[in-house]
Amino acid sequence: xxxxxxxxxxxxxxxxxxxxxxxxxxxxxxxxxxxxxxxxxxxxxxxxxxxxxxxxxxxxxxxxxxxxxxxxxxxxxxxxxxxxxxxxxxxxxxxxxxxxxxxxxxxxxxxxxxxxxxxxxxxxxxxxxxxxxxxxxxxxxxxxxxxxxxxxxxxxxxxxxxxxxxxxxxxxxxxxxxxxxxxxxxxxxxxxxxxxxxxxxxxxxxxxxxxxxxxxxxxxxxxxxxxxxxxxxxxxxxxxxxxxxxxxxxxxxxxxxxxxxxxxxxxxxxxxxxxxxxxxxxxxxxxxxxxxxxxxxxxxxxxxxxxxxxxxxxxxxxxxxxxxxxxxxxxxxxxxxxxxxxxxxxxxxxxxxxxxxxxxxxxxxxxxxxxxxxxxxxxxxxxxxxxxxxxxxxxxxxxxxxxxxxxxxxxxxxxxxxxxxxxxxxxxxxxxxxxxxxxxxxxxxxxxxxxxxxxxxxxxxxxxxxxxxxxxxxxxxxxxxxxxxx
Amino acid sequence: xxxxxxxxxxxxxxxxxxxxxxxxxxxxxxxxxxxxxxxxxxxxxxxxxxxxxxxxxxxxxxxxxxxxxxxxxxxxxxxxxxxxxxxxxxxxxxxxxxxxxx
Numbered sequence: 202x203x204x205x206x207x208x209x210x211x212x213x214x215x216x217x218x219x220x221x222x223x224x225x226x227x228x229x230x231x232x233x234x235x236x237x238x239x240x241x242x243x244x245x246x247x248x249x250x251x252x253x254x255x256x257x258x259x260x261x262x263x264x265x266x267x268x269x270x271x272x273x274x275x276x277x278x279x280x281x282x283x284x285x286x287x288x289x290x291x292x293x294x295x296x297x298x299x300x301x302x303x304x305x306x307x308x309x310x311x312x313x314x315x316x317x318x319x320x321x322x323x324x325x326x327x328x329x330x331x332x333x334x335x336x337x338x339x340x341x342x343x344x345x346x347x348x349x350x351x352x353x354x355x356x357x358x359x360x361x362x363x364x365x366x367x368x369x370x371x372x373x374x375x376x377x378x379x380x381x382x383x384x385x386x387x388x389x390x391x392x393x394x395x396x397x398x399x400x401x402x403x404x405x406x407x408x409x410x411x412x413x414x415x416x417x418x419x420x421x422x423x424x425x426x427x428x429x430x431x432x433x434x435x436x437x438x439x440x441x442x443x444x445x446x447x448x449x450x451x452x453x454x455x456x457x458x459x460x461x462x463x464x465x466x467x468x469x470x471x472x473x474x475x476x477x478x479x480x481x482x483x484x485x486x487x488x489x490x491x492x493x494x495x496x497x498x499x500x501x502x503x504x505x506x507x508x509x510x511x512x513x514x515x516x517x518x519x520x521x522x523x524x525x526x527x528x529x530x531x532x533x534x535x536x537x538x539x540x541x542x543x544x545x546x547x548x549x550x551x552x553x554x555x556x557x558x559x560x561x562x563x564x565x566x567x568x569x570x571x572x573x574x575x576x577x578x579x580x581x582x583x584x585x586x587x588x589x590x591x592x593x594x595x596x597x598x599x600x601x602x603x604x605x606x607x608x609x610x611x612x613x614x615x616x617x618x619x620x621x622x623x624x625x626x627x628x629x630x631x632x633x634x635x636x637x638x639x640x641x642x643x644x645x646x647x648x649x650x651x652x653x654x655x656x657x658x659x660x661x662x663x664x665x666x667x668x669x670x671x672x673x674x675x676x677x678x679x680x681x682x683x684x685x686x687x
Numbered sequence: 688x689x690x691x692x693x694x695x696x697x698x699x700x701x702x703x704x705x706x707x708x709x710x711x712x713x714x715x716x717x718x719x720x721x722x723x724x725x726x727x728x729x730x731x732x733x734x735x736x737x738x739x740x741x742x743x744x745x746x747x748x749x750x751x752x753x754x755x756x757x758x759x760x761x762x763x764x765x766x767x768x769x770x771x772x773x774x775x776x777x778x779x780x781x782x783x784x785x786x787x788x789x
Contacts, residue, residue, distance in 0.1 A: 300769040393749050407748060436755050437748070505735035508728065516709060523710070525782050530775035534785050542712035554711055558702070558721070559728055561709040571736070577745030579738055584749055616724055617731050633749025657750065 202227050203363035204680060207272055207420040210366055214261055214271045221261065221271030225254040225315050228273050232317065232364050238345060241358040243278045243336050244286055245318035253315040260313060268423055270313030275368040277356050278319035279326055280306050280411075281400035285316075289402045290324040290334040290352075293522050293529045293548035303400025304432045305369055305411050312427040317365055321355030324550045325519065326376055326404045328352050329622045332613045333552045340609070341383060343647050343681040347606040350380030356414045357384035361681060367415035367424055371401060373408045374507055375601075375626025378638035381414055382601035382650025385640045387667065387677060388414040389421045392657050393633035394439035396425075397432030405514035406437070408507075408630040417677055418639065418667035422446035425660060441658065449661050450668040455489030457666065460594030464500035465625055471604035474649045477642030478600045481651045484673055485598070485666065493594050497586040500628065502579045507627040508620055509563050509576035515553075516560025522548060555616060584632040591656045596666055600625055601638040601650035625652060635660045639667045640676035648676070696726045 202224055205213065213219055229247055236242050250273065257271035281287050281299035288294045302310070310316070323333040331339040331354025339354040341347040342362040349358040353370030357380035360368055370377040372390035381388030389412045396411045403409060413424035426447070431440040461482070466475065486492055524530035524544030531547050534540035549557070563572035590597060602622065612619045629636040634657060638650035651670075655663045671677050702722045706713045713721055767780060776783035 296773075298773060300766065300773065394752070433757070437752065439750070439752070499738075502735060502738050505732040508732050509735065520710075524775060525784055526770070527773045527775075536785050537787050538710075540785055541710040545710055546712040546714075549711070554713075555721070555724060555728065557709050557711060558705050558725055559732075562697070562701075562705050562725070562729070563732075565705065565708060572732070574745050575735055575738075575740060577747060578740035578743040579735060580749075581743055581746035582738070582740070584746065617727050620728075620731070631749070 203231055205366065206416050207269070207366050207423055208417070210272055211268055215266065221254040221257040221315060222251060224271070225250050225273050225317065228317055228365055235362060236364060239340050239342055239358045239362055240337050241321055241339050241355040241362065241364065242275065242318045243288055243290070243321050243355070246285055246316060249285070250315050250317050253310070257313050257315060267313055269309070269427055271315065272313070272367070273315045273317050273365060274309065275317050275320045275356060275359055275365045276306060277322055277353050277368065277370050279322060279371055279402045280369060281402070282306055282316070282319065285319065287319065287402070288335065289326070290322040290336060291549065291553070292335045295335065295529065297528050299400070301400060304397035304435070305401065305428050308427055308430070309369070320353070320359055320368055323352035323354065324553050325402065325515070326352040326371055326373055327515070327552050327556055329375070329379055329619050330613065331355065331380070332609065333550055335550060338609055341606050343385060344606065346608055347647065348383065348609055350383035350606065352376040353414060354380045357381055357386055357388070360384065360386045360414055360416065363680060367413060367420055369411060369428070370414045371409060371411050372630065373404050374511060374630050375623045377412050377414055378601050378626050378636055378650065378652060379623065381638040382648065383606040385648030385676070385679060385681070386414060386416055387418055387421055387637070387639055388412065389425060389637045389660065389663065390629065390635060391425060391429065391660050392439070392635045394437050395635070395658070395660070396428050397430070397435040397438045399432055399435045403518040405511040406518060407514060408511060410630070417671055418664045419447065419450060422450060422664045444661055446661050446664055449665045452665050453489060454485060454666065454669050457490040457596065458493055458594040459485060459490050460493050460495035460590050460597045462495050462497045462500070462590070462597060462599060464497050465599035469603050469624065470600055473644040474600055474602070474604050477644065477649045478651055481641040481670065482598060484670060488669055488673065495590045495594060495597065497590065497628070499579065499582040499586050503583060503628045503631065504620060504624060506576045506579040506583060507623070507631060508559070509572050510580065510631070512556040512560035513563045513573050514560070516557045516564065519553070519557055524548070552616065580631050583628050587628070587632045587634060587654070596662060597654040599652050601652040605644045605647035605649050629654055633657060635663055637663045637667055639670060640679070642676060643679070648679070697722060697729055
């Protein structure tokens with residue numbers, strides 16, 4: 202059961218091959234037995250999960266079921282869950298039990314899904330390796346000496362290890378796509394504003410976006426349909442109808458124009474990963490797509506632009522953690538200033554503190570124009586490069602990451618080296634575009650991902666391209682041997 | 688627009704000033720290490736200064752969306768008890784902090 206996709210499980214539930222309670226029990230047992238080696242969950246909710254599964258079975262029996270009724274999944278621990286601790290991977294929120302649900306959680310619950318637990322993540326979603334968690338690093342199920350990627354590393358590892366068929370994630374600079382690539386699963390970051398950010402702990406508000414992580418594009422389509430939609434409680438949520446994302450999954454790729462940015466295939470891309478991407482592109486070409494070389498001339502501005510905008514917004518967003526209304530408070534504060542400064546010293550980890558400091562610097566008097574304003578100008582240049590490309594092509598493709606998963610500890614002492622890992626994913630967030638990572642091969646036994654980037658709100662075209670690719674290839678069906686086949 | 692030749696580095700005094708603004712205490716023996724790493728990050732982001740952004744309008748939202756407004760009406764119910772139940776210290780409906788006025 203644990204190797205089945207969401208679509209397969211949904212069919213099995215409707216055809217009474219098994220019940221939601223049976224699937225839920227099976228996966229909870231796998232988590233209890235196997236997750237010690239991956240550390241992909243921070244919290245599991247056995248009792249609540251079994252209660253939701255029983256309710257789902259009643260709906261299935263009554264013939265009142267939707268496509269996701271009874272499907273178990275996990276939420277990244279960045280999404281507020283009423284009555285269930287939401288830590289965001291931080292000591293600061295280790296004791297935080299939200300009094301409300303995130304819109305994503307509410308919508309997926311209303312669709313009948315069963316929440317098994319909350320997945321591990323880099324603290325406040327800041328990281329590319331899942332090593333910045335107060336709850337310890339997550340290990341990659343394909344090689345437990347390697348990182349699973351980040352920041353949605355727990356969600357990616359849990360899906361890859363067969364602990365859960367799908368999980369929610371968030372992506373501010375690649376945090377869905379990069380761990381999806383490293384763990385051999387399929388992940389989608391939708392257009393900025395497509396999914397409500399309400400109840401999703403804020404990192405960089407002009408970049409943050411939630412999305413689905415699963416084994417197939419079809420599953421991502423099913424989940425996105427439930428997650429997407431306007432939320433009047435999030436002023437950046439876009440008021441635009443949600444299409445049927447499954448309707449065009451099978452559409453042939455004839456006539457599809459795929460742009461290959463020359464900047465994504467140059468120096469920096471590891472040769473074996475590049476070979477996998479070329480083979481994947483060849484498959485798309487065989488199906489009738491045409492490959493067109495394009496250019497994103499301002500690509501070299503992406504990393505510095507992102508690492509000004511994201512920390513600047515983070516320093517503002519994280520000012521709310523002051524030890525007064527919720528979350529961690531230091532012991533025996535001498536005075537109010539001591540309460541603030543020591544709570545934040547003790548409650549935040551090193552990377553979070555670094556980003557708050559960089560952001561505070563970039564926004565401080567005398568530096569605003571040179572940093573934040575300059576970065577916002579560069580951000581426009583980066584977005585406009587994409588818009589110009591999309592006049593020539595329908596989809597942009599390239600690698601998700603420069604190479605497969607790197608070793609635990611390999612880059613954790615060098616923040617700038619870690620930042621360079623995100624070179625192909627950051628621009629998509631700056632431009633607000635939808636992006637996907639699709640399993641596209643193995644290098645030394647570790648997965649690599651093909652990144653697909655679409656026009657604003659063209660998630661359906663990405664899902665269609667990825668689905669057709671998955672109909673012709675089997676990379677997405679490969680599972681790691683450790684635990685995954687137990 | 689300020690001078691584009693932004694300082695390439697940052698010294699420990701500036702780090703302590705920034706940390707004060709950010710309300711984060713940095714232990715004395717850690718200032719040097721933090722300064723070193725922040726200097727590395729700033730050196731990387733400073734490469735942006737070479738970009739020509741003359742006459743480029745800053746972009747705050749990738750969809751060029753503007754702030755949506757709603758009618759100024761009460762929409763939320765009062766949930767003070769639920770919110771205060773998760774606070775570190777409360778008394779009579781108030782959040783407690785160390786004494787501010789002696």
